[in-house]
Amino acid sequence: MSQHRHPGAPGRAGAVPTLPDLPEATVARLPEYLRALHNLAEAGHETVSSEGLSGAAGVNSAKLRKDLSHLGSYGTRGVGYDTALLIEQIEYVLGLTQCRAVALVGVGNLGHALAGYDGFASRGFRIAALFDADPTRVGEVINGLAVRHVDELPRVAAEESISIGVIATPAAAAQPVADQLVAVGVTSILNFAPCVLSVPEGVDVRKVDLAIELQILSFHAHRKASLTALPATGGSALTALPGGRAATDTQEAIGT
Amino acid sequence: MSQHRHPGAPGRAGAVPTLPDLPEATVARLPEYLRALHNLAEAGHETVSSEGLSGAAGVNSAKLRKDLSHLGSYGTRGVGYDTALLIEQIEYVLGLTQCRAVALVGVGNLGHALAGYDGFASRGFRIAALFDADPTRVGEVINGLAVRHVDELPRVAAEESISIGVIATPAAAAQPVADQLVAVGVTSILNFAPCVLSVPEGVDVRKVDLAIELQILSFHAHRKASLTALPATGGSALTALPGGRAATDTQEAIGT
């Protein structure tokens, strides 16, 4: 039953824009659905079934339906979901209707790449400013944007309305940088430095550690190797392994 | 009681190296513990309490103890964990005792940064080869390693024993590259391209999508904004927000 309706959707003015408080797992999947939907829309599909969309997003179709049902859902039984409408819905829920300004701190190896990554701009994020603590790096122009000294953060934050801070500094510099970001009012931080940040309540920190991902893969490789080494009497078994539990956000197969 | 013992640990030769099959959530946290332990060891701590280590790793202490108990645990009641021993244990379980060779495909913006990222080498991963499909990029030397054409993958894979493949290509190229990696025997893939890969059973794929992380942050920012907009009768409430559920691998606070 559509006992819940979620106004505040694009086009619906007036009513209270009550955001349904989605399960975290669902939130983490919505961007994936969104990407798949954009692909489908470009391919000319006006509607998609849960089966089709879930396939494109690499998840179970029941999971997809439950996820979408959480946001009030705009599907039609017997037909599927209206592609364009669903895109609008998800973008609204994710807060992507407004273009968000991102401040990137740390223009080293990784920061350089992030500054030039076009995957951000294409999904509604605008890199508004680049910072670094190294004076020799200040002034360098990357992708049309000049690197400023990190001390200028307060001034720049006042001009641009910074919504998200990205930390791509060495581990030692990350905590002070986080403190500075918080001080200028940033409440969302994406941390690439391999360390734990401590921030006041109300500030969200997401961490991405590339080495950790490799280590998780290493574990599974190690486990697979130790499984093939023993149980197979033959010895050098390189054939199909017994499918183990896959990681949370890991796809473990599905051929073709 | 210590009814389970896990031989195969460093130093223990002979016995069956039965890897305990850890919960995925635990595996994902072990690398974080490992990093914290290295820091503590460098700082001179010979032992750590679960409280101390969990603090450094940003998790609950009970969770830490349960995680460590899964791998047979080498703690001493009333004292804590022997730092060096625990490092050895975790590194063994994660399969980091052997240095793993990584092949990186796609030397664009992001691939460039990954090739130069020293966080890999410092944690037991050696970037053994760089590939790209673009002939103009082939031959370029990055960090002392020459970029080869992706067609050379089979030959190089035969020389070096590639353990993990990293895909940093545009989305359109990712699937064919994955197929090629699988063809040469790679069973662990880290995918930075924004698309779903389909691989045969037994191959592990982990996906890292930078834009998705930003979108998740965007959602929380949006939610926080819509919460402050309404419930506070005063209007412009910029003060402390009601603490909501934090994301799975998201720290949401704990000030000093």
Add this chain to the structure above:
DNA sequence: CGCGATTTGTGCACGTCTTCACAAGCGCCT
């Protein structure tokens, strides 16, 4: 107009993860 094919939305059961709370064990000090 009615019927069947199709697809959504969801109740329910199951497995996994988290957290609390506490007994068991260890070392130190007297």
Add this chain to the structure above:
DNA sequence: AGGCGCTTGTGAAGACGTGCACAAATCGCG
């Protein structure tokens, strides 16, 4: 030797996430 404080390891309960299976709803066609 004995007791005391501290810390680990773990049972149990609750929260969360997943997937099945099916009722409800919609469309198209005869």
